[in-house]
Amino acid sequence: LKDFTSRKELLEKDRGTLLLLKEALDVKTGIPLVLVGEYLNTIRNSCNNLLNIAYKGKFYIDFEISDRDFSISVFKNGTKTANDIKECSQGEISLVKTSLSLGIIAQAIKSVDKQFNIVYLDEIDAEFDSTNRLLFLDILEEQLNALNSNQCFIITHNDCFFNNEAALVLLNGANVDINDEEFMDNKDIIFKV
Secondary structure, eight states, rough: OOHHHHHHHHHHHHHHHHHHHHHHHOOTTTTHHHIIIIIIIIHHHHHHHHHHHHHHEEEEEEEEOOSSSSEOOOETTTTTSSSGGGGGGGGHOOOOHHHHHHHHHHHHHHHGGGOOOOOEEEEETTTOOHHHHHHHHHHHHHHHHHHHHEEEEEEEOOOOOOOSSSEEEETTTTTTTTTTHHHHHEEEEEEEO
């Protein structure tokens, strides 16, 4: 009885600290809620601003967070149409993933020295069909302007850049005809191996 009484006193003494830790880690009231408000909401808003370019305000997302799940609900024309982005088309999923990635990049750039805001994207457009690829370029241009980014390096195997202005870095084995005057009209070779 003496031993149990002693242990009970120790537990009651620690109860306040343990309760404080539990409340701090609670998804609905503690530190995670602060992170959602300060970090995830900024990323969600940035993502939705970019999706607005592609969908003219008719498609946006929201984060649903509980102590067990994290999902991205989808709204079309102001109505919730999917409990999670996984229920959407591949094109919609790709644009949301890309917009979220650019939102995260924007958040990261805001927290560091803006002198080095060069964006590097490796085959980010691989999943897009031709329509979504053009929407992606609109989204990317808007985000680069918002970040005041002067440079963006995109590694791609898609041929949509053939009609667009670009600075080219030509590596060994590059399949680019630099003698094609029509193609090279809006291109600039900045480096060639």
